[in-house]
Amino acid sequence: DVKVTQSSRYLVKRTGEKVFLECVQDMDHENMFWYRQDPGLGLRLIYFSYDVKMKEKGDIPEGYSVSREKKERFSLILESASTNQTSMYLCASSLDRGLETQYFGPGTRLLVL
């Protein structure tokens, strides 16, 4: 089975802190994605990557950056966390560019105080 793991299930940070959210997949997938999920808003794509060292902006990249130094790992970085970044963050990976093969991690619930 494909496994997508995220470094933390719950995280509490203070406004202005630098925050790293890590995601690792074990199936040699080319593509990795970061979403945020907010009640009543569904999932919104922040960034995605189709290859090592490659990144593309999603719908809501402002306030975030990403890093893909190794194929299996995709990091989401909040340079200076703000309270409006309190959310559930979901990582996903896929072999193809089609959505049908996306596998999601369990999510990281981030609270910014």
Next chain:
Amino acid sequence: GEDVEQSLFLSVREGDSSVINCTYTDSSSTYLYWYKQEPGAGLQLLTYIFSNMDMKQDQRLTVLLNKKDKHLSLRIADTQTGDSAIYFCAEIRRGSYIPTFGRGTSLIVHP
């Protein structure tokens, strides 16, 4: 307006059928998907349908696609308490790899 719309809540009795509806606005959508999210978990792909299909059935799940009305539905037969979850509709448009998700429908199954 939103690109993909779903009602936020649906309540059904155990053993009844559930029908979760979704509307989308882009006629160029190539793939349409249903995902399930259980409490505290990530999303799990339930099923998908190509835009050139009208119906897809998989055990208790039936997906119907009405391209004229841009309407997608997911029917769950014999709904069980384990089906309680949030169900997301999503689409991929022709020429794009970025999915658009609906807001999710919370399905509540009561005895």
